[in-house]
Every structure is written in C-alpha cells, then in structure tokens.
Amino acid sequence: MDEILVMLSYGPLGWGDEILKGTMMTVGLALASLPIGFALGLLLALAKRSSEPNLRSAANIYTTLFRGLPELLTLFLVYYGGQMLVQRVVGLFGVEHFEVNAFFAGMIALSLVFSSYASEAFLSAFKGIPRGQYEGAYALGISRVKTFFLVILPQLIRLALPALGNLWLILLKETSLVSIIGLADLIRYSNTAARVTKEPFLFFSVACAIYLVLAVVSSYGLSHVEGWAKRGERSK
Amino acid sequence: MSGDNTMNSTSESASGQQAVLPPMMSDSRGWTAERIIGTTWLFLWALGGLGILWFLLDSNNVALSVTWAEQFPYFADVRLTADASFLEKFGGKLLDGFIVTLQLVAASLVLGALISIPTAAMRMTTIKLLRWIAYAYVYFFRGTPLLAQTFLIYYGSGSFQAVLKDVGMWWFFRDAWNCALLAFSLNTGAYQAEILRGSIQNVPKGQWEAADALGLSRLVTFWKIILPQALIVSLRPYGNEIILMIKGSAIASIITIFDLMGETRRAFSRTFDFQAYIWAALAYLIMVETLRRLWDVFERRLTRHIGHH
Numbered sequence: 001m002d003e004i005l006v007m008l009s010y011g012p013l014g015w016g017d018e019i020l021k022g023t024m025m026t027v028g029l030a031l032a033s034l035p036i037g038f039a040l041g042l043l044l045a046l047a048k049r050s051s052e053p054n055l056r057s058a059a060n061i062y063t064t065l066f067r068g069l070p071e072l073l074t075l076f077l078v079y080y081g082g083q084m085l086v087q088r089v090v091g092l093f094g095v096e097h098f099e100v101n102a103f104f105a106g107m108i109a110l111s112l113v114f115s116s117y118a119s120e121a122f123l124s125a126f127k128g129i130p131r132g133q134y135e136g137a138y139a140l141g142i143s144r145v146k147t148f149f150l151v152i153l154p155q156l157i158r159l160a161l162p163a164l165g166n167l168w169l170i171l172l173k174e175t176s177l178v179s180i181i182g183l184a185d186l187i188r189y190s191n192t193a194a195r196v197t198k199e200p201f202l203f204f205s206v207a208c209a210i211y212l213v214l215a216v217v218s219s220y221g222l223s224h225v226e227g228w229a230k231r232g233e234r235s236k
Numbered sequence: 237m238s239g240d241n242t243m244n245s246t247s248e249s250a251s252g253q254q255a256v257l258p259p260m261m262s263d264s265r266g267w268t269a270e271r272i273i274g275t276t277w278l279f280l281w282a283l284g285g286l287g288i289l290w291f292l293l294d295s296n297n298v299a300l301s302v303t304w305a306e307q308f309p310y311f312a313d314v315r316l317t318a319d320a321s322f323l324e325k326f327g328g329k330l331l332d333g334f335i336v337t338l339q340l341v342a343a344s345l346v347l348g349a350l351i352s353i354p355t356a357a358m359r360m361t362t363i364k365l366l367r368w369i370a371y372a373y374v375y376f377f378r379g380t381p382l383l384a385q386t387f388l389i390y391y392g393s394g395s396f397q398a399v400l401k402d403v404g405m406w407w408f409f410r411d412a413w414n415c416a417l418l419a420f421s422l423n424t425g426a427y428q429a430e431i432l433r434g435s436i437q438n439v440p441k442g443q444w445e446a447a448d449a450l451g452l453s454r455l456v457t458f459w460k461i462i463l464p465q466a467l468i469v470s471l472r473p474y475g476n477e478i479i480l481m482i483k484g485s486a487i488a489s490i491i492t493i494f495d496l497m498g499e500t501r502r503a504f505s506r507t508f509d510f511q512a513y514i515w516a517a518l519a520y521l522i523m524v525e526t527l528r529r530l531w532d533v534f535e536r537r538l539t540r541h542i543g544h545h
Contacts, residue, residue, distance in 0.1 A: 047274070055274025061281050068524040069517055070486035072497065077513055084510055169379075176381035180490060187384060194391060201395035204388040208380040215379040 041118025
C-alpha cells in the first residue's frame with residue numbers, strides 16, 4: 001500500500017506530477033479544439049440550411065467525410081499527410097526539415113470531427129426556433145445580422161447545449177488518441193509510468209479514474225451552463 | 237431518412253421566409269455570396285478528389301503510352317502501363333485486415349448485445365444493489381476512453397499474471413485479440429444497455445396499463461407489446477452504435493492487432509507510402525456509408541406502418 005502511495009506521490013519519486021501534467025495536456029487539447037469545432041460547426045449548420053444547393057452539398061460532403069472516418073485515421077491523415085504536404089511546400093523555400101506538432105495535428109483533427117457532429121446538433125436546434133422569431137425581429141426593424149446574433153443565437157445555444165455537452169464529453173475521451181502520435185497526455189504518461197514501474201493495472205486504473213473525474217466535473221459544469229442558458233425560461 | 241426530412245423542412249422554411257419577408261436578393265439566382273462560397277467550396281472538393289485520384293495513379297506509376305504512326309488512325313499502339321508494387325505487396329494484406337476488422341466488429345457487437353440485455357434489466361430492477369452495479373459498469377465504460385479501457389485490459393492484466401496463471405486464464409489475456417474483443421464487447425455492451433433501457437422506458441406507461449386491463453400477463457405484455465415498440469425507437473441509436481464500433485475498432489491496431497488500420501500502419505511504416513492511408517480511408521468510408529444507407533432502407537421498411545414519412 002505504501003509503495004502505491006509513493007508511486008503516485010508528487011515529486012521525483014512518484015508519478016503524481018507527471019500524471020497531473022498529462023491531465024493538463026488532455027484538458028488543454030480538448031479546450032483548444034472546442035472553440036474551433038464550435039465555430040466551424042455553427043458555420044456548417046448555416047451552410048446546410050442555405051437555400052443554395054451547392055453550399056448544402058459542399059457542407060454535407062464535409063460531414064460525411066469526417067463522421068465516416070475513424071478518429072484515429074483522421075488524426076493520422078492530418079499528422080502524416082500534413083507533414084508531407086507542409087514538407088513539400090516549405091521545401092520550395094529551401095527549408096530542409098519541418099515537423100508538424102502533435103498538439104497542433106490533434107487539435108485540427110479533433111476540431112474537424114467535433115465540428116461535423118456539432119453541425120448536426122446546431123441543425124436540429126435551428127428546427128426548434130419558430131419562424132415567428134425571425135418575423136418578429138423583422139417587424140421590429142432589426143437587421144438580418146443583428147437578428148442572428150441577438151435573437152436567434154442565444155436560443156440556438158440553449159437548444160443545442162445538451163447535445164453539445166455530450167459532444168464535449170466525447171471530445172475529452174477522444175484526446176486520448178493523440179497519445180499515439182506522441183503527445184504527452186494522460187495516457188502517454190500512464191503508459192510510461194506503467195512500463196517503468198511494471199504496475200500497468202495501477203496506472204491505467206488511475207488514468208481511467210481521472211477521465212471519470214473529468215467527466216463528472218464536466219457534467220456538473222454543463223448542468224450549470226444549461227441552467228444559465230435557460231434563465232430566461234425560469235421566470236415564466 | 238431523418239436527413240432527408242431535415243433537408244426538406246429547412247428548404248421549405250427558407251423559401252417560406254422569403255415569401256414573408258420582402259425579397260432581399262433578386263429572385264433569379266444571381267451570384268450571391270452564398271452561391272459563390274458554395275460553388276468554390278464544391279470546386280475545392282472536386283479538386284481534392286482529383287488530387288487524390290492523381291496521387292493514387294501517380295503512386296502506382298500508371299501511365300498511358302501512345303506510339304504514333306504515319307498514316308490513319310495515326311496511332312499504332314495505346315498502352316496503359318502501371319507499376320503497382322505497393323498494391324502487389326500490401327493489397328492482399330489490406331484486404332485481410334479489412335476482414336479482421338469486420339470480424340472484430342461483428343463479434344464485439346454480438347457479445348455486447350448479449351451483455352446489454354441483463355445489464356439493461358439490472359438498470360431497471362427494484363433491487364438496489366443490482367441497479368447500482370449495472371450503473372457503475374455503464375458509467376465506467378461510457379465515461380472513459382475506449383483506448384484506456386483496451387490498455388487497462390491488455391497491459392493491466394499483466395499485473396495479475398501470477399494469479400491468472402494460477403486460475404488458468406493467462407492464455408486468454410496474453411492474446412491481444414481476446415483483450416481487444418473483451419474491451420470492445422464490454423464497451424459496446426454498456427452503450428447498448430443504455431439504448432435498450434432508454435427505448436423500453438420511452439414506451440408510454442399507458443401501454444402497460446392497457447395490456448393489464450386486457451388481462452395480459454406482464455411477460456406477454458413485454459414481449460408482444462413493449463419490446464416491438466422499443467426496438468423501433470432504438471433502431472437509429474443501434475445503427476449509430478454499429479458505426480461507432482466500426483470506427484472505434486481502429487484502436488485495436490494499437491495493441492498489435494492487424495485489422496485494416498493495423499495493416500495500414502504496417503504498410504506505411506515499411507514504405508512511407510502515403511497511399512496506405514488513402515486506401516484505408518476509402519475502405520472505412522465505404523464501410524460506414526454503405527451501412528448507413530442500408531440501415532436507412534431497413535429502418536424505413538420496418539417503420540412503414542407508422543407512416544410518419
């Protein structure tokens with residue numbers, strides 16, 4: 001029992017500090033991918049609602065692609081494919097060697113996947129907004145842009161939040177894949193610790209426990225955010 | 237099916253809006269910003285597709301050679317040549333990997349379904365302990381990454397090597413295939429249990445009460461009235477779960493299983509030929525899209541009596 005505590009302790013003897021660093025990396029990657037995925041997802045949903053068929057088709061190709069590919073493969077395509085493409089481009093300028101950062105590749109890949117799923121969440125949220133909201137805003141003389149940001153978007157976020165919250169939990173779990181291309185995240189450090197100490201079960205259990213804690217904390221936070229988004233409804 | 241619905245209702249409401257609001261853009265479809273963006277984007281997709289096609293042809297040294305002649309028809313010989321050494325060497329292996337992926341997914345889904353039935357029952361029982369155990373199982377497997385679960389079982393079992401050897405179970409955990417199958421089955425079992433439970437509890441209470449009023453036993457009510465309705469509701473989430481499993485199965489390659497992803501990684505690490513990943517992407521996309529379309533047809537057929545289409 002004491003041995004286990006030493007192994008998990010914070011400091012040079014234990015792996016506590018490494019695990020904490022890895023956890024920060026996991027959360028950091030998820031947090032970095034979230035805003036990009038969110039914004040892209042909203043734009044995709046707008047594109048899919050467009051009356052312009054070309055725009056709809058283009059957006060649908062995007063989601064078919066990134067919802068159909070395994071996340072691991074998307075990551076490899078971005079990481080290795082990006083590496084080769086960037087190498088070829090910077091090679092023209094005489095740069096000998098260039099390495100794509102694992103964090104950056106992970107962020108791109110996770111954002112691509114998150115945005116395709118988020119676009120579906122936004123799309124169904126759009127369906128929950130009655131047409132009268134647009135008409136009312138128009139009757140008040142509010143411009144199209146202002147109508148979207150001040151009237152539609154707040155309701156849209158409220159309606160999409162439960163689905164987006166789910167996607168956030170999935171995103172947190174998917175960051176684990178980036179450990180495979182070498183990002184020093186929770187899984188990567190657990191793997192190293194497991195190999196060095198020869199206690200794989202202990203360290204992978206700890207990793208799982210930390211993912212569970214992150215999920216619990218997220219759910220708690222999300223229910224607060226949902227309450228905040230619904231504050232307009234409560235007074236009714 | 238719901239995709240088509242979305243499309244119709246959105247375009248309807250968009251055109252409806254145009255009718256209510258005064259036209260903000262001319263009715264004849266001119267080059268609006270949306271159209272320019274959409275067309276450019278579509279053009280870029282087409283360019284990307286052609287680029288990939290060119291890359292694949294180029295990687296396999298596909299060439300068209302024409303020998304010209306003096307008189308009509310001016311060419312003596314047209315020959316399509318290729319040097320597909322990558323495909324000759326790894327094509328068969330990739331195909332084997334594809335089969336392994338299908339086997340792994342099918343086996344996991346079936347085992348998961350078997351696990352899900354008692355789990356869903358336990359989630360709905362009045363016995364607190366059983367309910368708690370099922371809840372903990374479901375929460376753990378839905379709350380942690382599949383990769384961590386796979387590592388926990390495959391590497392983690394090493395911590396209990398002595399014990400497992402004593403009880404004669406070590407042969408099972410030594411094999412990566414068994415560990416992946418166990419991890420995937422437990423994972424999809426947890427998700428399937430929730431799908432099952434959700435759809436059963438979704439059936440209105442009045443259905444139970446009406447059956448009770450007719451004097452039907454609870455067992456008959458469940459099998460003949462509740463379950464058929466629940467399964468129809470659960471069709472879509474089940475389809476999504478299969479797709480998630482196909483995509484998630486790529487993780488097996490990390491613990492040295494040569495499924496489609498595993499064979500792809502091996503081929504890439506030997507040749508650094510990026511076409512390995514392109515072929516894998518095409519295979520996964522075809523698998524997922526085929527399943528999605530088949531499932532749509534299947535669902536439409538099974539729900540045709542409801543007529544909500």
